[in-house]
Each structure stands twice: as structure tokens, then as C-alpha cells.
Amino acid sequence: MATPGQLMFARGLGPTARLLIWLLIGLSFVVLDVRYRALDGLRSGFSVLLQPVRETLRAPGDIVAELGGFFTRHRLLQKERDALLAERAQLMLGVNAAQDLGRENAELRTLLQLRARPGQQVVRAALLYKGHDWFSQRITLDQGAGTGLRSGLPVVDAEGLVGQLSRVYPGSSEVTLVSSPGQLTPVVVERTGQRGLAAGGGQGQLELRYMPAQTDIQVGDRLLTSGIDRVYPAGIPVARVSRVSRSQSSPYLRVECVPLAGLEHSRSVLVLVADTQVTKP
């Protein structure tokens, strides 16, 4: 298809040659990113460019949610309020007891001259974006390095552990979900105190790995973070055991778990920012 002003046969490179050139460039991008981590600047650039766009485009969803909330039935609100008041009273009891225990614990720690546990701050963040990925499950939050987030911090919601920050940009950050394939979480079985390793299995599932066949574990047991990794604080609920099966070929039990946090639907989460604690082994 000769256009005016162009020679009919001098057409430059054909599509196949151009495809090969672009494939080479693409492969070099992959290598640069995977081997040398050289493209983090490009990532931050995209993040700075797209951040305002995403903030703006979140508005339609928020407006729909607001409208839905506006038309909630009055009766329903009253019922919910009563339930919340009752729950609050119950929680206050627990808080009082916890404060008492905390005081006692602090005194005992000074008596024993143990180092105080590192303090903890909480940063609220909201879901900004969710992407497709074949190999891991990630969500993007609207808080970033500007509010003191670092890569590696745990992210929780009201029900339990959501995941771990894997990349932090100036104004946003990416969370790798606990159910993401390859994401490991050291856990402890709440009922028995047995330690284990929960690995994400994709499709919103976790798997408790390397449990010997005679382990006492039942459907319904809760798994909490064990805290031995110094990444997650101890005692955050992670998952509930949904199926235990024995296989003939493996010395370990096959334990499937369902994460407790609302990985798919929680719109606002908390990031636990622990003070940096430098320990030398």
C-alpha cells in the first residue's frame, strides 16, 4: 500500500524483522527487571503518573456505595446499632482486662530486665486497584512511602491478616495477599500450639505445609501468626482449616485452609508499622 510521497519498494523493515527487534528489546526489559532490578524507577514513574487517575476513577464506585448506604432501611440501622452497642460493651470489658495485663506485663518485664517489645503504629489505607496476574495475587493501596510505609510490613483488616507489602511507591503500595502462590506465613495452630508454615495456594486458599501425619489438627482450627519470623507480630488470625486429608504417598497431611481476612472484598485495611528493631545474632 504505497502512500504518496513514499517509494513503492523502499518500505523499510518488514513486520517480521520489526517483531524480532521488539522481542529482543522486550527480553532485555525482562532480564533488566528480574536480574538487576534496574527498572524500579520506571515503576515509580508510572505510579506517580497513574495515582491521580486511579484516585479519580475510584469516585464512581464510592458514589454508588454512598447511595446504596443512603437508602439503607432505618429499621436495619437501628438493629445494627443495638448489636454494635452490645458488642462494644463486651469489647470494653476485654480492653480493661488487656490494659490490666499490659501494665502487669510491663512491670514484670522491668523486673526481669527484658527488652520492651517494639511499639507499633497503624496506617489506614484503602484499596485503590486490583490487577490480573497469573503468578501472584496483589492489590494496590492508596498509601505509600509518604506515610512511612516500607516493603515487608504486614497488612491486616478487622478479621485477620491480608498480606504483606511487596512494593512501595511514593503515594501507593502493592500488597501480596496471603493466598498468593508462594507467599509463606509462619503460623501456629491456636488450639494446640503446633507451629507450621502456611503457603498461599492461589484461588483464595492456603495450605498448611509439612504437618506430620499424626499431628492433631481438625477442621475448624484457627491459625494465628506465630511471630517467630520478626515480620508479623504474633497472634494475628490468618486462616481457618477447611479440610484435612491424608495421602498414601506423602508422610505429611494435606491441610487446606481458608483465609479469614476478606481478601476479595475488604475496601479498607490497616498497615502495621513496627518500629525498626535492629538485632544482631
Place this chain on the structure above:
Amino acid sequence: MSPADQNHGSWRRILGTLFLAVLLEQMPWTGWGLALRPDFVLVGVLFWSLHQPARIGFTTAFLLGLLADFQDGVVFGQHAIGYVVGVYLLLFLRLRLLQFDPLRQAAQLFPILLTVQLTVLLVGWLAVNPPADLAVLLPVISGTVLWYLVAGFQRLWHGKGMQDRA
């Protein structure tokens, strides 16, 4: 394509639709919406490289692929390579596609889109779990040598080769 199509007004239309596609992908899709969401940017790039191949082609596809890599938080290059392969396949089938009605065009686009997704999957898999060594590729070389031997043997046996008989 008439020269009237190529006035400078259509640049604005091309960039406008691609920008709109990027915006649509930035919305916070979740659940079934996310699962069913078409790759608006890819469809836009393929559409314009079908109708305006002099303007939209490999370069645009590659750059928008990098953007897609960022927004999914994956290794840079996965979607870029996938989109470039998609544009190549589309250019390969271009003259045929332009003669089809929309239904047949869509049917022809299905394998192209599938190939793009599979390319993204393959590149991502190679990037996340790189193979331990490249010895799996050695049969390719030995197979080529074997082909040479077989073809040479056949030529020796039957005289000058099969194509001379026709």
C-alpha cells in the same frame, strides 16, 4: 483506506480512544468484573493497527504493554512482548481481516487474543521460574542436524530430491 481517512484529525481520535481504554483499565474492578474485564488497551491497539497501520504499530503496542505490566504489578516486558506478538499476528492477517464482516473479524481475533495471553503467561513463567539450564533446547540443534542427515540421505538415495519429480 482513502486519503481522507488520514487527515490529522484522526490522530486525535486514535489517541483519544487509547487514552479512554487506559482510563477504563484503571478503574478499581473487583470480583467478576475483574475476571471478565476485556483488555481494553490491547483491543484498542489491535483495532488501530488494523485500520491505521502506518501510525499505530509495534512501538505503541510495546509502550502500552509496559503500562499494562506496571498496572498488574508483574515483571516488565511480559505484556509488552505479548502485545507486540499480537500486532504482528494482526498485520499478518490484516488484508484478510479487512474483508470480513464484524462477526468473522471477531472470530479471527479470538486466536490472536489467546496467543497474546499465552505469550504473557509463557514470558511470565520464564521470568518467575527461570529454567535451571538451557539444556532442554539442545534437542532443537540435534534435531536440525538429524534433519540435515535425513534429507541428505534421501537425496542420495532418490537422486536429486523430491521437488524435481513434480
